[in-house]
Amino acid sequence: MNTILKTLRTPVLAASALALAATGLSVLPTPATAQSATDRAQIDTAVGALRAISSMRADFVQTDRNGQRVGGVMTLKRPGKIRFQYQKGVPFLIVADGSSLTMIDYEVRQVQRWPIRNSPLGALLDPNKDVARFARLNPTANPSVLSIDVKDPRHPEYGTITLIMVRKASAPGGWELDSWVALDSQAKRTTVRLTNHQYGIAVPDNTFRFNDPRTQNRRAG
Template identity: 65%
Template sequence: MNRTMKTFRSCVSAAALAALSIPALALSQPALAAEPADAKQLAQAVEALRAIDSLKANFVQTDRSGQSVNGVLTLKRPGKIRFQYEKSANMLIVGDGKALTLIDYDVRQVQRWPISNSPLGALLDPKRDVARFGRVLPTGNPNVISIEVRDSTHPEYGVITLIFQRKASAPGGLELTYWVSLDSQNKRTTISLSNQRYGVPVTDNDFRWNDPRPRNRR
């Protein structure tokens, strides 16, 4: 395997681990009561997430060393998501509503994690109350909202920060532009979104995948 391929694989794997590093927010202690202005922004961000029925967007995933990999994100309520990475990575991540599955075609391996144990649950589960466990971070820009979500009683779980930009045509008037995952070892992974398309036709077939494992070892 050449160096370029190793870079892609390392970047994808790191992001998968970072995205899955925070346990279920519903099991965490609530954050301290927010100021009225912050509480309003939190409510707006939650409403924007819940207003998305389906979404397709391009993404760039970057690890803490600056290595990047591109792909296409597909999301459908409730609970379904697909990160289709560029061909050079030869990997993908699919959420079927119950679990997130990392499929590595180069080594013919499949790994699964419960969605309930992932911060992506904040994107996938419209009943997840992000406002109870998040806080607004100052951005200096009234058109940008930054929400940090963490369990203050368990710093080892890491942090996820969601960044929204005001956009009238986006569901709820806010568009999720990127998020940052930081694990307990300070491994930072950023997912930046562009060309977001809302309400596009998405079927369950978009979340199917081919199992690369030998039949006699499944």
């Protein structure tokens, strides 16, 4: 468990959370020198499918570069709201409430927060940002699979997110977010896979609130 918690406390996890909150994406033309028209069209298709999600719940399994795995439930609501509820016994929570991304470590009573506009790969949370200009399509051997790298060249410290989407008729926009890989600037890799997707579910806004362990600590004192 200590190894898992150490992994959860690395910055690459924050980038992962930002990637999954991509339902607030805004699409503008990618520079012609960076992508072909066909590639841009496929990126627009993927982004359109993500934006078509009003709400979603899915199980997730997160794997670090050493093969350590931890699971939980992800709940998402457009725009910019997301919650990673980790499995029982893992005292860690990630919540984005539409304005800030917060990582809560209940074991050490620590809270880290980033304004969405200033977060790593913040274009993936802010509907006013243009993520398409940070995206590049990767070739795949399967026409029913899309692989898209997202990286801000002005901020290499944010790392790279690779989104994997698969064609699925029942998913919004006809494509489903299957998994993603976050690679930080120190080449630390985290892979997250989703299963049991549920779309269009009722999600109350208080889902994206949390108990602040720092307040609990002050009261205890």
